Each structure stands twice: as C-alpha cells, then as structure tokens.
Amino acid sequence: MCHMSLKTVSQISLAIVSLVFIVQLVDMYSYLQSDSEWVTTWDKACSVIGALLWLPFMLFFWKIIKG
Numbered sequence: 001m002c003h004m005s006l007k008t009v010s011q012i013s014l015a016i017v018s019l020v021f022i023v024q025l026v027d028m029y030s031y032l033q034s035d036s037e038w039v040t041t042w043d044k045a046c047s048v049i050g051a052l053l054w055l056p057f058m059l060f061f062w063k064i065i066k067g
Contacts, residue, residue: 007065014061017054022053 010055031047 001050006007010061010064014058014065017061021054021058024054029053 028047028051032044
C-alpha cells in the first residue's frame, strides 16, 4: 500500500484548487463583461463571491505545506 505524506497530498490539493480558482476567475471576468439583459447585478455579485470562496481552501493547503 502506498503512503503519501500530508505535505504531498496538500501540494496536489493546492494545485487542483488553484486550477479551479483560475477557471473561476476567467469565468467571473467574462461574466462581468457580459451586457446581456439576463445577467443581473445579483448574478454578477454571486459570481465574484463564488470565485473568492476558493481562497480559504488555497490558504489552508498553503499553511499545511509551509508547516
């Protein structure tokens, strides 16, 4: 059975969460640039909040990696 250290698992998790965060930022940027009548201010605010919610996870895994 393969045993991975907590630091290795955290590095992998941080990489995955960082990629998701980048995709969320790109999606948020395109959503904020949209001038469609279907996109409300509330939708734009939810998009920003949804992207920012990934930051605590990134900081958590970063803290584990740094020790």
